[in-house]
Amino acid sequence: MAQDIRVKICGLTRPDHIEAAARAGAAYLGLVFFERSPRNVSPAEARDLCLAAPPGLVKVALTVDADDAALDAILAQAPIDMLQLHGHEAPERVAAVRRRYGLPVMKAVGIADAGDLGQLDAYMAVADQVLIDAKPPRHSELPGGNGLTFDWRLLTGRRWPRPWMLAGGLTAANVAEAVRLTGAGQVDVSSGVERAPGKKDEQMIARFISAAQGE
Numbered sequence: 001m002a003q004d005i006r007v008k009i010c011g012l013t014r015p016d017h018i019e020a021a022a023r024a025g026a027a028y029l030g031l032v033f034f035e036r037s038p039r040n041v042s043p044a045e046a047r048d049l050c051l052a053a054p055p056g057l058v059k060v061a062l063t064v065d066a067d068d069a070a071l072d073a074i075l076a077q078a079p080i081d082m083l084q085l086h087g088h089e090a091p092e093r094v095a096a097v098r099r100r101y102g103l104p105v106m107k108a109v110g111i112a113d114a115g116d117l118g119q120l121d122a123y124m125a126v127a128d129q130v131l132i133d134a135k136p137p138r139h140s141e142l143p144g145g146n147g148l149t150f151d152w153r154l155l156t157g158r159r160w161p162r163p164w165m166l167a168g169g170l171t172a173a174n175v176a177e178a179v180r181l182t183g184a185g186q187v188d189v190s191s192g193v194e195r196a197p198g199k200k201d202e203q204m205i206a207r208f209i210s211a212a213q214g215e
């Protein structure tokens, strides 16, 4: 049965892929500002990508422990709708970013086991949304976008007061099961819609969104 699951396609780097994600029914478009990432874009590139997005889609800037100067530089050029903080930002920093920019803020929290769930409450109290993602491996180059899953049963039956999104190793083949086990109303994907790191694939994007929405 078709479900109203909202999908974020993260790590978009090309205007034609922005259009493909929009056509396929994405609700959020994620742009990565992290130099070591194969999905990294500059503020000027982000501006062009944002301008390729139809109205109504939420354009998300993903940063990692960015200071105000870095955030200022992105927002001076690109018409961003939401900030995603994907580093070690403390709850106080999340609150400060939200106050300073007046934009909704989504905080990513990495989960590997039940011990990691405790921090969710602190971030739910200050962020507009929380991205519940797989925790990166210890010496990983990237704090996210690693194509790794975590045990979705850790989230079964849990409820939080804020909107949240499930991420981590989702693909067209596993997203329906992930939604069923976690009760997620929103999902985020990056590697699962790529042919190679940083290379998005239009058909994989369309298949992922259909699978997430149970079509």
Ligand SMILES: O=C(O)c1ccccc1NCC(=O)[C@H](O)[C@H](O)COP(=O)(O)O
Residues within 6 Å of the ligand: 010, 011, 030, 032, 034, 037, 038, 039, 062, 064, 086, 133, 142, 143, 144, 145, 146, 147, 148, 167, 168, 169, 170, 188, 189, 190, 191, 192
């Ligand atoms: O995607 C990146 O390259 C990235 C770089 C630095 C920090 C975070 C990054 N991605 C975070 C995301 O929002 C991903 O969509 C999320 O971690 C899920 O990724 P995947 O497991 O590859 O679907």
